[in-house]
Amino acid sequence: MIEFLRRFFSAAPPSASAAKERLRFVLMTDHLALSPEIVEAMKRDLVDVISRHVEVDREKIEVTFERQDRAVALLANIPILSVRRPQPPEPPAAPPTRPRRKRTRRRASGTSPTEPAAAT
Amino acid sequence: MNLGAALAKAGKRVILVDADIGLRNLDLVLGLEKRIVFDLVEVAEGRCQLRQALIRDKRFPALWLLPASQTRDKDAVTEEQFAALVDQAARAADYVLIDCPAGIEGGFRNAIAGAAEAILVTTPEVSAIRDADRVVGKLTDRALPMRLIINRLRPEMVHSGDMLCVDDVCEVLAVELLGIVPDDEEVIDTTNRGEPLVLDETNRLAAVYQKIARRLEGEIVPFTTFNNGARQGLFGRLFAGLKAG
Amino acid sequence: MHLLSQNGDPAEGNERRATTGEITKLGRAIVVTSGKGGVGKTTTTANLGTALARRGARVALVDADIGLRNLDILLGLENRVTHHLLDVLEESATLDDALIPDKHSENLYLLAAAQSREKEDVDTEKMCALVASLRERFDYVLIDSPAGIERGFRNAVAGAQEAIVVCTPEVSAVRDVDRVVGLLGNRFRPQLIINRLRPQLVQKGKMLSVEDVDAILRLPLLGVIADEPQIIVTTNRGEPLALRRDGATANAYHAIAARVAGENVAMPTVELKKQSFLERLLRGGRA
Numbered sequence: 001m002i003e004f005l006r007r008f009f010s011a012a013p014p015s016a017s018a019a020k021e022r023l024r025f026v027l028m029t030d031h032l033a034l035s036p037e038i039v040e041a042m043k044r045d046l047v048d049v050i051s052r053h054v055e056v057d058r059e060k061i062e063v064t065f066e067r068q069d070r071a072v073a074l075l076a077n078i079p080i081l082s083v084r085r086p087q088p089p090e091p092p093a094a095p096p097t098r099p100r101r102k103r104t105r106r107r108a109s110g111t112s113p114t115e116p117a118a119a120t
Numbered sequence: 121m122n123l124g125a126a127l128a129k130a131g132k133r134v135i136l137v138d139a140d141i142g143l144r145n146l147d148l149v150l151g152l153e154k155r156i157v158f159d160l161v162e163v164a165e166g167r168c169q170l171r172q173a174l175i176r177d178k179r180f181p182a183l184w185l186l187p188a189s190q191t192r193d194k195d196a197v198t199e200e201q202f203a204a205l206v207d208q209a210a211r212a213a214d215y216v217l218i219d220c221p222a223g224i225e226g227g228f229r230n231a232i233a234g235a236a237e238a239i240l241v242t243t244p245e246v247s248a249i250r251d252a253d254r255v256v257g258k259l260t261d262r263a264l265p266m267r268l269i270i271n272r273l274r275p276e277m278v279h280s281g282d283m284l285c286v287d288d289v290c291e292v293l294a295v296e297l298l299g300i301v302p303d304d305e306e307v308i309d310t311t312n313r314g315e316p317l318v319l320d321e322t323n324r325l326a327a328v329y330q331k332i333a334r335r336l337e338g339e340i341v342p343f344t345t346f347n348n349g350a351r352q353g354l355f356g357r358l359f360a361g362l363k364a365g
Numbered sequence: 366m367h368l369l370s371q372n373g374d375p376a377e378g379n380e381r382r383a384t385t386g387e388i389t390k391l392g393r394a395i396v397v398t399s400g401k402g403g404v405g406k407t408t409t410t411a412n413l414g415t416a417l418a419r420r421g422a423r424v425a426l427v428d429a430d431i432g433l434r435n436l437d438i439l440l441g442l443e444n445r446v447t448h449h450l451l452d453v454l455e456e457s458a459t460l461d462d463a464l465i466p467d468k469h470s471e472n473l474y475l476l477a478a479a480q481s482r483e484k485e486d487v488d489t490e491k492m493c494a495l496v497a498s499l500r501e502r503f504d505y506v507l508i509d510s511p512a513g514i515e516r517g518f519r520n521a522v523a524g525a526q527e528a529i530v531v532c533t534p535e536v537s538a539v540r541d542v543d544r545v546v547g548l549l550g551n552r553f554r555p556q557l558i559i560n561r562l563r564p565q566l567v568q569k570g571k572m573l574s575v576e577d578v579d580a581i582l583r584l585p586l587l588g589v590i591a592d593e594p595q596i597i598v599t600t601n602r603g604e605p606l607a608l609r610r611d612g613a614t615a616n617a618y619h620a621i622a623a624r625v626a627g628e629n630v631a632m633p634t635v636e637l638k639k640q641s642f643l644e645r646l647l648r649g650g651r652a
Contacts, residue, residue, distance in 0.1 A: 222403070
């Protein structure tokens, strides 16, 4: 009971949770170090996405992982060569319609239908 | 060793292979060290037949041991030779259990050559789990199905938050659980005497290994909870504390 | 900081001439090994290194377990590893880049292992040269060996002059130490640490005693450490027990450090926990 109260009031969290957190961290960094293929794939995907908006220098791209306390951050250094000209927005597609039959007025006098109709 | 004995007790034909060339111990923990005539290396080199090297356990007639050499190195046998050996043994038994050396070097690579599945053993400590994770990677590279035994669990330390619980370990390693073996002083005593735990039915670990054997056979056996083997919440601990005084 | 080997004789070839012409002693390179895995080599290396540093020595810890590194996590330095042993051996980093100062102890540094490489990648000649240059900067270089007697073990031994073998009082561990000592030969003057002794089990005749192990191995005994659950807690946190000044295990490590440094420290008799009358009554049938 005393032992329990001591733990209850103690500031330090139980060591098992510290262990779990630290273990997760090392396994993540171990896995990253062990899968250069995944890192390469990530790099390619990143560059592909960014390239849609800016033109990049693919030869000079650097991707690294940096440990920041308990987290791992991916740092990418991607030199930009130029910003792509924004494409004009495409006009909204017109809804499909049936071809209209041109209405013509036939005049008794035989006036050509192309003549502007008199305002009525 | 204990798993092999449990399987043999259940009526299966089991060959135990000590793959730790140079640091053999399976013979010692089985109490068969005085009966070694030939060893694995000699079989691999063709200097004797497999059946000449196999030592039969007197307590479990269906249990055999293929001992390692003590004076040779792990490069005395190639992966191909080892795989061929295991293959030959597998035709004569229901189970071939290969005791793998520590580490991930040549001895480990030999031991897994020829294996169809793996049992990964870890204790619930950070360094052991980290190493196990690395081994999971190596086994995955070889497409070996694997299952996990958590060894030397101390439920009272899990309770007090001083040891990782079963769920923590399984979550981190992401391997299917085969068994949980609690820490028990009987293990040391029985290895001193060279006696498998299953010889003594009153020993609680005997039951644990028998359950693991049954799971290997495909049976679904619930895991013993050891007070859940998981950390209790605040109120759980409060009441447990009160009960214990 | 003068250094004598345990025998009181200055170790051979251990002098260097500084630019001032003064002869100073090179540090001692000690490999910590066992044969059997899981007996406490890495824990011993971390704690002994800490204890030596607490005495004021300059200590470098080298993790030679390439691919299965753990010295970093036991010291709580796992998030500070930027370069490792192979980087230094392959000259893609300097020792200064790679040596990580310990969080808790001054004068204690870690050279971490590579995690994604293989033990076969180590050039043993370069390893010897590395250990030699560490000896120039440090009073003690403790090299944590991997389990086994394969390439990793040979890497760890390369460059060391002395050895500490760690054993638990179990038949297989004792046998493996015996084999390792045979492979090391006399040159290393191996000394023994018995780890995880459980005095109550010894008393009940269920565990080998210190005397039993001694009779089999016949090695000079450096120290005995009782099994203590607290070790697991300290591993969880990455804070070696030797940081403390109280407790049987911490004191055991401090005593070992003192002996390594050449002091004559008496080996304490391991106190048996006295059972209460009630406990003895309850255990009566099984004692």
